[in-house]
Amino acid sequence: MSAVLDRPATETPGEDGFLARVTAWVLAVGGAVGLLAATTLTVEKINLLADPDYVPSCSINPVLSCGSVMNTAQAAAFGIPNPLLGIAGFAVVTTLGVLLLARVRLPGWTWLGLQAGATFGVVFVHWLIYQSLYVIGALCPYCMVVWVVTIAIFLYTTLHNLRRLRPSSRLAALASYHSFLLVTWYVVIALAILIRFWDYWSTLL
Amino acid sequence: MTKNLRLTLAMVLVVILAMIGLITINRNRADTPRAAADAGQPVDPAVLVRADSHRLSTAADGKVTLVEFLDFECEACGAVYPAIEEIRDTYGDRITFVVRYFPIPSHPNAELAARAAQAAANQDRFPQMYATLFENQESWGHQRTPQTERFVEYARTIGLDVDRFQRDLDDPATAERVARDRADGETAGVQGTPTFFLNGRQLTEIRTQADMIAAIDAALAG
Structure with a gap:
């Protein structure tokens, strides 16, 4: 009996099992970090509403500044402040991640739901990255934390679903390069930030 | 692996x-x-101090000239401002102190602030606007939106003709005047703000107010 319970949820051993564990950790930790960032942003937003002269803790200098980012229309893209969406979404991701870490086998449709949420999240985040860099022209540190975790959550969820639903497809083979894909993705965005604010960074070096 | x-x-x-x-x-x-x-x-004095450059004090003997390239929105400039005020109090007209504009493009209101200072200068109130901008830097700095209204308010407070101030603020000639200062700064090798030149030489080893005073004293004695 106990032997059955102790058996990992994923049947396939080796790389697949490893990737499933990594995905569970990414969801649990990434979700928790995203939740923390979204909560902080919500609290800062409330402080800012209560006192228009309030300087948020993450307004460090003209480039790294959430005050100026939080006061834009883009910060409430769907009519409610973005961090509220984050609190709801990341709470779900964290819960699913923790369940996976506890080796609970999630129903297939949960993974599809997570895929839908993560896809929405990653598209939204890239729109926000574009707005932040090229329209607003400032970076908000807590928002960047959200960018980082959302990309990781999307990538690992997608790779997991590809392996699950189309195990022999070419795309699923990409799963073997999971961390390389993630780092490359981050590097592209870091480069965009570096180039966009080069005037500023070069004064720091 | x-x-x-x-x-x-x-x-x-x-x-x-x-x-x-x-x-x-x-x-x-x-x-x-x-x-x-x-x-x-040393940098060519003609580049560092133009005929139309703003002098907050002028030494009769012309022995010591301190030039600051500054950005009204730069925090480091705001941080040295009180120290510079003390130095101006101490030395008065024994040194010539010249202020040049060097707005940094990544500071959203820096160029506008420089134009506000220039518009005030057109009505002979540069020192007042210079002081007002630095003393209130915390309230208008870091803002993404143009702080024009606030600057107009400052103009009113220091007793400027507000209509003329607003016209001058938008006058292309004002922007050109600021740009000429910046271009001189680039020629002089200015890379960030604040950058000080004492008698034509860029001060690179100044860390504290005491360093600055020592450098000025040495120049006065020399």
């Missing part, structure tokens, strides 16, 4: 090396003009 891990580590390594490379290149570039200044090549 799996292929994925090797590729990931390779990517991280490439990024680290690229960063080191960039920093090194930047250091070397930054050191060149500095080295030139240290080697005793």
Whole structure:
């Protein structure tokens, strides 16, 4: 009996099992970090509403500044402040991640739901990255934390679903390069930030 | 080691090396003009102080001239402002103190602030606007939106003709005047703000107010 319970949820051993564990950790930790960032942003937003002269803790200098980012229309893209969406979404991701870490086998449709949420999240985040860099022209540190975790959550969820639903497809083979894909993705965005604010960074070096 | 891990580590390594490379290149570039200044090549005084440059004090003997290239929105400039005020109090008309505009493009209101100072200068109130901008830097700095209304309010407070101030603020000639200062700064090797020149030589080793006073005293004695 106990032997059955102790058996990992994923049947396939080796790389697949490893990737499933990594995905569970990414969801649990990434979700928790995203939740923390979204909560902080919500609290800062409330402080800012209560006192228009309030300087948020993450307004460090003209480039790294959430005050100026939080006061834009883009910060409430769907009519409610973005961090509220984050609190709801990341709470779900964290819960699913923790369940996976506890080796609970999630129903297939949960993974599809997570895929839908993560896809929405990653598209939204890239729109926000574009707005932040090229329209607003400032970076908000807590928002960047959200960018980082959302990309990781999307990538690992997608790779997991590809392996699950189309195990022999070419795309699923990409799963073997999971961390390389993630780092490359981050590097592209870091480069965009570096180039966009080069005037500023070069004064720091 | 799996292929994925090797590729990931390779990517991280490439990024680290690229960063080191960039920093090194930047250091070397930054050191060149500095080295030139240290080697005793003063900048042409005609570039540092133009006929229309703003003098907050003028020494009759013209022996010591301190030039500051500044950005009204730059925090470091705001931080040295009280120290500079004390120095101005101490030395008064024994030194010539010249202020040049050097707005940094990444500061959203820096150029507008420089134009506000210039518009005030057109009505002979540059020192008042200079002081007002720095004393209130915390309230208008860091703002993404143009702070025109606030600057107009400052103009009213220091007793300017507000209509004329607003016209001058938008006058292309005002922007050109600011741009000429910035261009002189670039010619002089200014890379950031605040940058000080004492008798034509860029001060690079100034860390505290005491350093600045020592440098001025040495120049007065020399």
